[in-house]
Amino acid sequence: MNENHRVHFRPTRRNSYRLNVEEAIANLKLFITQEWEIGDVFQEYQRQNIGVDVHIIAGDKWNQKLFKVHKLILKERSDYFKIALSDQWGRKDPNGIIIFRKENISPEIFDLLLEYIYTGKVSVPLCDTSVDFVDLIGAADEILLSQLVTSLEGYLVDMYLSESTKLLEVETWLQSNIVRLVSLKKNIPEGLSLIRSRFEKHVRITGHDSIQEITNNKNACSVESTIYVNTLLKVFNKYHHMVQTIFENEAGFVASFNKFCREFINRNVLCTNPFFSSPSQLLVEFCDIFLRRNEKSSIVDNNDVINNIINIFKYLRDKDFFEKFYSQLLAERLLTQSYFSEEAELNMISRLENECGLEYTSKMRLLFHNIGLSKDLNNQFKKHLNTDDAEQVDFYILDMEALPMSPVVSDLIIPDEIEKTFQRFKKFYKDKYPSRRPNLLHHLSKGELKANYLETLKVFQASTYQMSILLQYNKNTSYTRKELLQNTGINQDLLDQQLKYLTDLKLLLFDNTTYDLNFEFNSEAFQITLKDPEEAMQFHFELQRRLERKRKFQIEGAVYQIIRCNRGIGRNSLVAEVVKRFEHKFLPKLSAIKKAIDSLIVREYIEYVDKGYRKVC
DSSP, X not given: OOGGGOOOOOBOTTSOBOSOHHHHHHHHHHHTTTOTTHHHHHHXXXXXXXXXXXXXXXXXXXXXXEEEEOHXXXXXXXXXXXXXXXXXXXXXXXXXXXXXXXXXXXXXXXXXXXXXXXXXXXXXXXXXXXXXXXXXXXXXXXXTOHHHHHHXXXXXXXXHHHTOOOOHHHHHXXXXXXXXXXXXXXXXXXXXXXXXXXXXXXXXXXXXXXXXXXXXXXXXGGOOHHHHHXXXXXXXXXXXXXXXXXXXXXXXXXXXXXXXHHHHHHSSTGGGSTTSOXXXXXXXXXXXXXXXXXXTXXXXXXXXXXXXXXXXXXXXXXXXXXXXXXXXXXXXXXXXXXXXXXXXXXXXHHHHHHHHOHHHHHHHHHHHHHHHHHHHHHXXXXXXXXXXXXXXXXXXXXXXXXXXXXXXXXXXXXXXXXXXXXXXXXXXXHHHOTTOOOOOOGXXXXXXXXXXXXXSOEEEEEEHHHHHHHGGGGTOSEEEHHHHHHHHOOOXXXXXXXXXXXXXXXXXXXXXXXXXXXXXXXXXXXXXXXXXXHHHHHHHHHHHHHHHXXXXXXHHHHHHHHHHHSTXXXXXXXXXXXXXXXXXXXXXXXXXXXXXXXXXXXXXXXXXXXXXXXXXX
């Protein structure tokens, strides 16, 4: 700014200023929007009643105070006072002083507003009982100090969301003021826009930081399902509670929170990593850990955990993948009787059914029905034999439709220890149901092996393939790979995977050409579960491949049906209809929809005419 236009002042012994007041007021308009420091001068004038031309009486009759101020300053700072102090509205006393009353604003609050009007800044201590913070915002809004309103609202919201203080008194003060502010502004059009924008920004940053903390501690490919899901739940529960209680489920906040959850759960930093398991898979694994029998099962509230799972499930994009993967692990729990509670399993299925409909859980229900019938059938089989041999084996008869995946064809040679009982059951079942022909599903079967050759008795829970390999060592303690291949009938790739796992576990010892039984195997656990991570990973990739293929046919079918029912439908409308049709199961990619349309055109099922699609007759 030019030095000739700057207002200078210098304090004297009497703490007054050698400055022509009229000249300063005349030039104030030039500086008012450029230098707030000039307000310090006139604040001192206001305190000493120098050049004042307005008397404002703030407060009601029980708490009043007279403020002597300058009309020009108030009119320049506030559009409200431009009208209120105009010649048409202002009332003057015999001395030419404008008398103005503000009975609805307390003296304490009006004093702060004047401080801001004169200096451009205001200081309000937290938990100040003499000043109501929300009333201060309301008063600033009333006299049209928009920048002050924005600053105060932003300060209050940021302080509450950041949780920068742990003092109970301050937290209570912040929460009570936020609740009051939302209640006052929710009925005003766009009244909550500032608070909502601050809320959206804060939850995005918090969500990003919480996921980033996981990636800092672990690799993307080794993130545990419990850590990942608990992180999602921590963020979700915190802000879901806030939306319900503080923001009173206001439609705008609910929409903002739902949008955040969809992005946070399906498109966070980890999801962009190619080595990261999908959110659907990790949520299914979390469900499996919770629903399996373990030492913590009896102390966990089933309903609370299931509610948390469903809260995350609602926002999943790939619900069809969740259904397939969940059905697979459900089958394993039921067939191995490793589930904690049948009630919890049925409760979980019912909740999924409420979210996605009967079709979504039909195979799960059928699987439960088959397991119930199989239990009765096993009891009848044991009574039929009238021996203790059948007590060692349980057979489960499953419908093909109940299987989460197509049955795996295998040339596995059933060990003699199992073959005898299986043939008995096969004859019993054929006599009972002559038209049915049962086949063993080796990839779903499991069993227990007692290791009597060790110093202390151990029990191994193994898959059928692992049992087939280990039972060979009842006859001999050393085999070559070729001999195991001939004796078990397992295909080469699967046999190599199993042998590698058993040697890594040191149950078997590899000596150049032979696999020898390790008589010095040691473990602190009495019961040891032999896992098969390679098989689980293979199932995951196979499931992804089959789902992609199934989605392709589903999208093509939906495109054809929509065009058949809506002749001449445009491209954008067609894409929107396809997305809407599948949004409860998965989110179709635009590229997949485009490929489906092009494929139907090439095969002459549909054609593009007059900016729209129609069925080829």
